[in-house]
Amino acid sequence: MKTAPPSQRKAKYCNYCDNTGIIHNPHFSELGENALAPCPKCVIAKCTCGGEDPFYIFRDGKIEECFCRETRMKILKINAIYNRCGINRKYRWKRLNDYKSVNKQAEDAKNTAYEIVTRFPDVRKGLFLWGNAGTGKTLLSSIILTELIIRHAVEGRFISISRNLFKTLQESFHEGSETYGESGRIEKELADVDILVVDDFGIQKDTEWKQETLYDLVDARYEAEKFTIFTSNNNPHKSFKDLSQGRILSRIKEMCRILEISGDDYRDRL
């Protein structure tokens, strides 16, 4: 059977929700509501279960799925993934519209981000964003992760090298810590997750353990062809040249588009 081209196929949802069935309320936190909701125009309009879990209805003597069920189950899944993804509190639920590009480099990075989130999983390369502090790299990488989770319901993690990666791993070697003996599990999880954001990439050259840990992570992501985003305050071409005998830089070049975002401190404008 021939499939009609997208333009002729009857859309299940509507333009108001970008044909996703889901809308995002940017003011949800002030209103005490959930960030995501079923589209009122195309999903709620056809819902007869009253939004009651597990979203079934009784019709003509039998029980069947309410029209809203698929959308509501997807929202529950997205929320569960989002709650464990580790995005910094102040960047949670930020969308591409929230990123105001302040110069040409930032505009290019935003366009690349848009391309990634709309084409995923058909994306060949990850992203390496570098530039001076305060240019919105962490915000933009958080946004890309949020968009990918909302649009595709894929599993993702956000880790900060300086804030939590090494600390978590080091703790896992301390008897009595909550994660004792789990370094292998933690590293495997980071190697396997569909999307990984590694914020604040860069380390002191004198710590071989850290260099090897980072190389192993980068290499595992590379081998598994997993989508990875890095942010860094350092120019990778210069700073990572000698790291792990250049092996980290060579992997990053193969697996990422390297984009610079430099300029004034973005945070001053927020």
Ligand SMILES: [Zn+2]
């Ligand atoms: Zn709709």
Ligand SMILES: [Zn+2]
């Ligand atoms: Zn319903």
